[in-house]
Amino acid sequence: MRLPMKDKEIDIETVKQMVDLFMKRGYNYFDTAYSYHNGESETAAKEALVDRYPRDSFYLATKLPAFLAKSEAEAKEMFETSLRRTGAGYFDYYLLHNLGEDRTHFYEDYHLWDFVKEKKAEGKIRNYGFSFHDKAERLEEVLAAHSDVDFVQLQINYMDWEDGAVEARKCYEAARAYAKPIIVMEPVRGGNLVNLPEGPAKLLEEADPQAGQASWALRFALGLPGVLTVLSGMSDLAQMEDNLNTADSGKPLTKDERALLEKVAEEMRSLPSIPCTNCGYCVKGCPQGIVIPGIFKAMNNRSLYHDPGAQGTYEWQTRDGGVASRCVECGQCEEVCPQHIGIIQELAAAAEIFE
Known part of the structure; x- marks a missing residue:
């Protein structure tokens, strides 16, 4: 690699x-x-x-x-x-x-x-x-x-x-x-x-x-x-x-x-980021099959590390088609998210950045 x-x-x-x-x-x-x-x-x-x-x-x-x-x-x-x-x-x-x-x-x-x-x-x-x-x-x-x-x-x-x-x-x-x-x-x-x-x-x-x-x-x-x-x-x-x-x-x-x-790791985790724990609850009921935790991983890599490979991470995570722009804002994901993340807003930002 x-x-x-x-x-x-x-x-x-x-x-x-x-x-x-x-x-x-x-x-x-x-x-x-x-x-x-x-x-x-x-x-x-x-x-x-x-x-x-x-x-x-x-x-x-x-x-x-x-x-x-x-x-x-x-x-x-x-x-x-x-x-x-x-x-x-x-x-x-x-x-x-x-x-x-x-x-x-x-x-x-x-x-x-x-x-x-x-x-x-x-x-x-x-x-x-x-x-x-x-x-x-x-x-x-x-x-x-x-x-x-x-x-x-x-x-x-x-x-x-x-x-x-x-x-x-x-x-x-x-x-x-x-x-x-x-x-x-x-x-x-x-x-x-x-x-x-x-x-x-x-x-x-x-x-x-x-x-x-x-x-x-x-x-x-x-x-x-x-x-x-x-x-x-x-x-x-x-x-x-x-x-x-x-x-x-x-x-x-x-x-x-x-x-x-x-x-150092603790300080990194304290920096502003999407607090996704990859529990997967949001994915199970998503009617569009959006890979929300994977998209958030790419977003966090970009914001925390200024990662030039974040685009590649996004493309890999969404390789089967579950891209952020498919969101229809039904809200199902936000209802079940234990971290109370504003998922719809974050997906819109991801679509603008990576697509």
Whole structure:
């Protein structure tokens, strides 16, 4: 994700430089997916990594997004497509992609749990697991049903650690309870934690004027017991250099530093935002099928972090058509909202901003 771009294409020469620096510094885990950059991420992995380094010198991970497939055959063909695109021969870590909410059932319906076991027996997968975006209770259900997975990939960062929608801490604890190694994704929350508002940013700067905001977020994730590796989507050499310097230091957070990040997160949560807790009550009775919590997530990212990716978040959340402009102002959502949000007004604002 977030590879360097040039003229709307992946800048493969810069990717090669990034791969070379990464490998030279002693790091060797590369994460891609069938759907990243419309599949071009996997072909970039072939050109920049697989074709240029011995196969046993790196680990390559990719992912199968069954929720994008219209049939079992199409879902299983995604695996073969990824093998062809990457030219890797096998995958060190293979993930069933983005389980949670209304997506998990596809992996059962298409018999993909048995499929990845078969591919592991054939030697085409060394380790298989899944990435997950949902509440801890749902994660526990998946782990109970598939306790033989080799690892779990979770969204973990200091902002989401106690977030009621993400439940990062609870998900982490669930994976630990099943003794599963954890791969951390979104340690800097898609780049949001390197663009903090003035107040929270000042707290970190006063504590350590030399430390970048990204280093605080990475150290939080790197210091958690049971973490196999921490992923970071980097778009240029400067970002990579900064991240590598943080990882090289191996410096865990002190007790006081962890308390400081808790304070930063609390201050972030106190800033003006739509107080949506993602309970979903508003969605169940919406006659237009509007994905209200997802729209509010994009709105909050935009207001709290000045997030340039908020538009992308909005488009992803409304990918099935539940856009804000479909609101007919029936008021059903506002009647059931425990937070008493003026949903109709907020949806009108979202439509104006994102559509």
